Amino acid sequence: MRxxxxxxxxxxxxxxxxxxxxxxxxxxxxxxxxxxxxxSLVIMTREGCPSIAIGRGASTKVNVNLGTSAVRIDPDAELEKVRIAEKYGADTITDLSMGGDIRAIRASVFENSRLPITTVPIYQTVVECGMKDLTEGDILSYLKAHVDEGVSSVVLHLSLIHISEPTRRTPIS
Structure with a gap:
């Protein structure tokens, strides 16, 4: 067990x-x-890369967001962003790609960066499965695929309104 x-x-x-x-x-x-x-302190790791501490007591870190969209699919532009991020000392990269061959774009970001990489698996899940037909199994499958590919962290969009409804003291508006 890991x-x-x-x-x-x-x-x-x-x-x-x-x-x-x-x-x-x-x-x-x-x-x-x-x-x-x-x-309160998280250590982001990536094989072959220095670890990055984020949270209480750690120095401020710089994250670079990049990624394709449905209207702009240019993997070379994303790799240029990776080069610029590394050149100017970014600490982490978040790939928000939602257009084109998302897995191939992410693989290319991995190949061209030494920084820890964060992804948002639900974006790829929605793009490839569609919102209407999305299942819990789809979400978990894409999440597992991102982790298996070696991402350092993932962003999870959760509906805390439904989870916390019975215990919330003030309304969320």
Whole structure:
């Protein structure tokens, strides 16, 4: 079984990525383990790339959003954005592609970047399955595919209104 950074922190085990984070962010071991365990500090990893700490006590990070749309599909333009992001010191990239061969575009971003990459799997799911016929299985299948391809993190759009309705004190408008 694969252990996550949060699993290791909760077990009091320091990972290589945590050690790198302690050095880069000048955070002591106890503080780092505590913050990762509680979820207030996240360590983004990507094989062959330096780990990035985001959250409480970490330095500010720069994320670059890129991606195709239904009206502008130019994979070369997205790769130019990757080059510019790396040249000017971005810490992470988020691929928001919604047009063209989304998987191939994401693979190309991976091949041309050394930064941790975030994706929004629901975008590809909706584009390829359609909103009307979308199933939970589709959502989970695309989420798993993104994770299996090695993304460092994913964005999940959740409907918290329905989840929190019974316990919410003030209305959401």
């Amino acid at each position: 252990h996550t950074q949060i699993d290791c922190a909760r077990d009091g085990k320091l990972t290589l990525e945590m050690q790198q984070t302690m050095e880069r962010e000048n955070i002591d071991e106890d503080t780092l383990l505590s913050r990762v365990a509680e979820g």
